[in-house]
Amino acid sequence: MNKIMNPQLSRRTVLNMSAGAAGGLMLGFQLGGSQEAQAAAGEFTPNAYITIQPNGRIVIMAKNPEIGQGVKTSLPMIVAEELDAAWTDVDVVQSPINDKLYGMQWAGGSQSIPQNWKTLRAAGGTARAMLVEAAARQWKVPAAELTTADSTVFHAASNRSAKYATLASAAAKLPVPDAKTLKLKDKSEFKLLGTFVTGVDNEEIVTGKPLFGIDVQLPGMLYAVYEQCPAAGGKPVSFNEAEIKAMPGIKDAFIVEGNGNLAQLAHGVAIVGESTWAVFRAKRALHVKWDETEASKDSWTSFTAQAQEFAKQPKGANVVVAAEGIDEAMNGAAKKLKAFYSYPFISHATLEPQNTTAWRKGDKLEIWSPSQIPGPNPPVFSAHPFLTGTLKIAPENFTIHQTRIGGGFGRRLNNDYMCQAAAIAWRVEGTPVKLVWTREDDMRHDMYRAGGFHQLEGGLDANGKLVAFRDHFITFTANGKSGTMGAAMNGAEFPINVLPGKAEVSQTLIPLKVPCGAMRAPGSNVFAFVLNSFLHELSVAAGRDHVEFLLEVLGEPRWLKEGNYGTMHTRRAADVIKLVADKSGWANQKSLPAGHALGIAFYHCHQGHVAEVAEVSVEGGKIKIHKVTFAADVGPIVNLAGAQAQAEGAIIDGISSMMHLKLGLENGRIQEGNFDQYNMMRIHEAPPVIESHFINSEFDPTGLGEPTYAPVAPAVANAVFTLTGKRVRSFPFMEEFAKTGTVASAGNKSAS
Amino acid sequence: MMKLKINGTIQEVDVDPSTPLLWVLRDTLGLVGTKFGCGIAQCGACTVHLDGIAVRACSLPVSAAVDGEVRTIEALAKPDGTLHALQKAWIALDVPQCGYCQAGQLMSAAALLEGNAKPTDAEIDEAMAGNLCRCGTYLRIRKAIHTAAAEINGGKA
Numbered sequence: 001m002n003k004i005m006n007p008q009l010s011r012r013t014v015l016n017m018s019a020g021a022a023g024g025l026m027l028g029f030q031l032g033g034s035q036e037a038q039a040a041a042g043e044f045t046p047n048a049y050i051t052i053q054p055n056g057r058i059v060i061m062a063k064n065p066e067i068g069q070g071v072k073t074s075l076p077m078i079v080a081e082e083l084d085a086a087w088t089d090v091d092v093v094q095s096p097i098n099d100k101l102y103g104m105q106w107a108g109g110s111q112s113i114p115q116n117w118k119t120l121r122a123a124g125g126t127a128r129a130m131l132v133e134a135a136a137r138q139w140k141v142p143a144a145e146l147t148t149a150d151s152t153v154f155h156a157a158s159n160r161s162a163k164y165a166t167l168a169s170a171a172a173k174l175p176v177p178d179a180k181t182l183k184l185k186d187k188s189e190f191k192l193l194g195t196f197v198t199g200v201d202n203e204e205i206v207t208g209k210p211l212f213g214i215d216v217q218l219p220g221m222l223y224a225v226y227e228q229c230p231a232a233g234g235k236p237v238s239f240n241e242a243e244i245k246a247m248p249g250i251k252d253a254f255i256v257e258g259n260g261n262l263a264q265l266a267h268g269v270a271i272v273g274e275s276t277w278a279v280f281r282a283k284r285a286l287h288v289k290w291d292e293t294e295a296s297k298d299s300w301t302s303f304t305a306q307a308q309e310f311a312k313q314p315k316g317a318n319v320v321v322a323a324e325g326i327d328e329a330m331n332g333a334a335k336k337l338k339a340f341y342s343y344p345f346i347s348h349a350t351l352e353p354q355n356t357t358a359w360r361k362g363d364k365l366e367i368w369s370p371s372q373i374p375g376p377n378p379p380v381f382s383a384h385p386f387l388t389g390t391l392k393i394a395p396e397n398f399t400i401h402q403t404r405i406g407g408g409f410g411r412r413l414n415n416d417y418m419c420q421a422a423a424i425a426w427r428v429e430g431t432p433v434k435l436v437w438t439r440e441d442d443m444r445h446d447m448y449r450a451g452g453f454h455q456l457e458g459g460l461d462a463n464g465k466l467v468a469f470r471d472h473f474i475t476f477t478a479n480g481k482s483g484t485m486g487a488a489m490n491g492a493e494f495p496i497n498v499l500p501g502k503a504e505v506s507q508t509l510i511p512l513k514v515p516c517g518a519m520r521a522p523g524s525n526v527f528a529f530v531l532n533s534f535l536h537e538l539s540v541a542a543g544r545d546h547v548e549f550l551l552e553v554l555g556e557p558r559w560l561k562e563g564n565y566g567t568m569h570t571r572r573a574a575d576v577i578k579l580v581a582d583k584s585g586w587a588n589q590k591s592l593p594a595g596h597a598l599g600i601a602f603y604h605c606h607q608g609h610v611a612e613v614a615e616v617s618v619e620g621g622k623i624k625i626h627k628v629t630f631a632a633d634v635g636p637i638v639n640l641a642g643a644q645a646q647a648e649g650a651i652i653d654g655i656s657s658m659m660h661l662k663l664g665l666e667n668g669r670i671q672e673g674n675f676d677q678y679n680m681m682r683i684h685e686a687p688p689v690i691e692s693h694f695i696n697s698e699f700d701p702t703g704l705g706e707p708t709y710a711p712v713a714p715a716v717a718n719a720v721f722t723l724t725g726k727r728v729r730s731f732p733f734m735e736e737f738a739k740t741g742t743v744a745s746a747g748n749k750s751a752s
Numbered sequence: 753m754m755k756l757k758i759n760g761t762i763q764e765v766d767v768d769p770s771t772p773l774l775w776v777l778r779d780t781l782g783l784v785g786t787k788f789g790c791g792i793a794q795c796g797a798c799t800v801h802l803d804g805i806a807v808r809a810c811s812l813p814v815s816a817a818v819d820g821e822v823r824t825i826e827a828l829a830k831p832d833g834t835l836h837a838l839q840k841a842w843i844a845l846d847v848p849q850c851g852y853c854q855a856g857q858l859m860s861a862a863a864l865l866e867g868n869a870k871p872t873d874a875e876i877d878e879a880m881a882g883n884l885c886r887c888g889t890y891l892r893i894r895k896a897i898h899t900a901a902a903e904i905n906g907g908k909a
Binding site for chain 1: 767792794848855891
């Protein structure tokens with residue numbers, strides 16, 4: 001990848017690409033202007049993803065939001081692979097938002113790779129086929145005799161070759177082949193995919209170029225802050241308007257009426273001024289009288305007390321997975337275990353605080369936003385329904401630009417900050433306005449990872465085989481009917497998914513007003529800990545080796561039915577468990593340094609099968625993680641650099657979240673506000689070694705950002721138990737561990 | 753009017769002296785490479801050098817920088833564009849994920865290497881503990897600092 005980051009796409013090309021067309025993905029649709037116009041310009045734009053320029057540069061569009069998950073590099077790599085372009089010839093450009101051209105343009109659910117795999121391969125393969133056909137016609141040889149590599153077509157028999165750029169004009173005049181007729185590469189023929197390709201924006205990042213939403217600068221731009229009620233749902237009655245407006249650099253301050261949807265526009269007070277500092281300072285001086293009649297009164301103390309009451313029942317009213325005869329199976333079990341697990345609310349804490357810049361010109365609105373969902377889909381999260389419905393802007397009158405995003409983790413699936421900026425800019429007509437949240441805004445007005453409570457019960461037969469498993473999940477509801485976002489079980493969770501008829505899941509729903517959202521591996525990021533810690537409790541009680549126990553629980557190799565974004569295959573699961581056990585020295589734990597122990601866990605989510613082993617010790621009363629080894633089956637790896645980065649990041653995120661993170665919630669108010677009270681992992685706490693093992697299986701590739709997160713917490717928890725005999729059943733783990741934990745009553749510590 | 757020396761250039765700015773240096777850099781001078789993360793010197797995203805020392809620009813009043821030399825991420829490379837050894841290592845080892853914290857990480861690392869040409873893991877951890885990376889690029893940061901140190905020391909790690 002060369003450093004040219006601003007390739008000269010012709011104005012005509014860009015206009016045509018932005019113009020949209022009738023439905024569907026644009027393979028087979030001519031975008032680069034008419035064929036004659038393309039040919040005359042020496043350009044070749046067979047579809048919305050590729051332009052081959054006469055100077056030899058190959059522009060590939062990166063369609064999806066880049067939040068650090070690497071899709072600005074990995075998605076274009078898929079196109080380049082099938083195009084057989086030399087990566088050094090490629091310039092990656094962030095595409096405009098245009099769902100007609102690009103289909104899904106959001107970052108979430110580890111879906112960028114699986115949902116775009118086929119489309120992007122076809123995009124590259126189409127262009128390649130046309131370039132080959134152009135060369136065949138020029139040389140009057142059969143296309144079948146031609147090969148491609150390094151942006152060049154070769155004819156071995158006559159020792160001829162032609163760079164793609166020299167064929168661009170001719171290729172542009174050819175009909176676009178039917179995608180069904182394309183011969184795509186066999187995975188064994190991949191040259192670029194699976195290699196270590198560094199991020200296309202790396203040089204701009206390390207030299208401090210403006211890339212992020214918060215870096216947007218426009219002529220005459222003003223700055224804004226937005227004060228929301230500290231208790232979700234509160235409404236401003238009045239504020240010290242005269243005082244605020246008299247402060248230096250302040251242009252305006254006004255109450256904004258919300259639209260009743262906290263994921264769009266909460267009620268609040270906007271302050272607009274000449275600099276970020278001016279509005280931050282005014283925000284500190286702001287005194288708002290809130291009407292809290294409708295506001296949240298949520299209290300973690302109360303939730304905990306309620307949950308402990310509910311947990312006295314083995315079953316909640318909302319049965320998610322029924323298991324007939326579970327009571328008999330449990331009563332008939334040779335050994336029966338019960339345990340109560342819990343975890344608190346936590347915040348996404350993206351390092352780039354929420355922000356958006358918006359500029360109203362007449363009846364038009366232009367927006368620059370670091371959003372994971374900048375497009376119209378899915379509408380439940382998109383800001384588009386707010387812009388058209390609440391602000392009444394016609395769809396053709398607003399444009400949303402993608403920016404690089406300083407961390408997503410699911411926070412920016414919601415577009416509340418974008419809606420706020422739009423509402424403010426709509427009022428401050430004619431001048432661009434950049435809304436920036438303070439860190440305190442960000443931590444206190446998140447869409448949180450919900451806390452939760454699980455009353456578990458498990459039964460083992462006389463042979464130590466798992467015969468009954470039940471989870472009474474005490475969770476939260478926003479609508480009174482179902483678990484809130486990221487806090488509902490559905491039966492796809494391991495091991496519930498492999499125990500049909502033997503596992504029961506039920507829920508008790510506690511009403512909640514604080515908004516919750518998806519956080520990296522939603523649900524799985526806590527269920528994996530709860531379920532796989534308890535599974536370890538059971539194998540310990542049975543006196544079994546945990547790997548052997550896990551493999552027995554998985555049972556025969558088979559696909560399970562459709563679950564969390566796809567299906568789990570028990571053979572893929574067993575393979576990663578065996579691989580990680582082998583690589584981590586599971587069978588040879590006696591050779592570990594004195595005072596070290598291993599723990600293992602498996603989980604499946606977002607189509608990824610991942611097993612992880614943590615090596616821990618306890619020094620000075622603190623848990624130290626020396627190494628995490630993981631094995632993942634997510635099909636073939638697209639970009640090894642990105643894949644390893646995603647896994648390392650997810651594992652560190654998983655450990656960071658389990659060890660220290662907790663938000664207090666009282667009287668509807670999140671208690672913490674900044675990083676001095678919210679201890680995210682720093683460099684000295686990171687495990688020094690994270691060892692990666694990918695099974696490049698025959699399946700199509702799936703995402704990595706989330707599935708590698710889930711198993712690390714139970715792997716660590718199980719290792720801590722094996723080492724100390726303390727079973728820690730709640731987060732923040734380090735704090736709970738310090739409270740001594742509960743020494744297990746059953747089982748043999750050495751048989752982990 | 754206050755005179756500041758930023759990246760070797762004298763800049764005159766008309767701001768309240770209590771304004772944090774961060775916002776003068778970002779809003780007044782348009783140097784947006786230095787990032788806002790917390791506003792209370794807890795995350796390190798705003799790290800710049802003041803007379804060669806790594807400081808948190810979000811909590812440093814601009815008046816405190818008047819007599820000093822400020823260096824930001826925009827001037828970590830040489831004026832001819834030659835990248836700092838750290839920048840080269842950051843690119844080659846693919847350190848950034850979202851990239852938002854990396855300017856601050858690099859400025860902290862550069863200050864470290866200026867005072868300690870061959871830091872150990874423990875010394876790196878100590879110097880870098882003030883810089884949060886929400887994406888968890890810590891392992892690559894550590895490795896890249898060692899790589900850059902080796903390059904600066906003429907290949908002698």
